[in-house]
Amino acid sequence: MFSVKEIYDFWGRFPLLYRLACFFFFLMHQHFIRTRAARFFREQRGRYMEVCCGPGVNIPYLTSGKNGGSSTWFFLDQSELMLKSFRRHNKNSIYNNKLIRADISHLPFLAETFDGIFCSLGLSVISNFELAIGELWDKIKPGGRLVIMDVKPFSGRLSFINPIILPIIVAMTGWNLTCNVDEVISRLLPIRLREDYLGGALYIVVAEK
């Protein structure tokens, strides 16, 4: 069994493979779903951060468009190899000097620093994710928003797929199946909006402070 750090250091070495895995992981709806999640940051300019940013797959979605392009973005991840591949794949990008290596549970920022924070497929791989949610929330300004995109097992008619697919996904991602991120988010945060995709296996929630 590999640790989360070892798993993402591996993906950091093979970012194209990571992108390919995402293509299947999102059941070929990656572009559509990532665009949906990113739209919450394009409504107005601000100071934003993506945590658990990985190799930077969300950059084109988050930073395109009038407001996206003129906002200030920070990108944070704990894996140095992920950040390395971020830099390699975004050569000459202004975002390369906004990269931070840190643990999401101990963010190196003052309280109420950001107008918004985005965490995509991050919390479900973090064992102390409850602490991380508190930390993210603390760094958001009043009126700001936290957008979380994450996964959960299939439910309803599609739940028969779980025993086949979950062991593979757990091995590939370090997904912590014992943590019910979805339930904890709903309990801890004032959710303004929720959208479910892929038969409920992927969700986007927007909490406003």
Ligand SMILES: C[S@@+](CC[C@H](N)C(=O)[O-])C[C@H]1O[C@@H](n2cnc3c(N)ncnc32)[C@H](O)[C@@H]1O
């Ligand atoms: C599944 S990837 C998500 C990458 C990207 N956000 C996406 O949507 O494809 C999870 C990322 O979380 C990072 N990560 C895991 N634990 C972390 C922690 N405690 N603090 C910061 N980043 C962490 C990993 O290094 C990895 O890059």
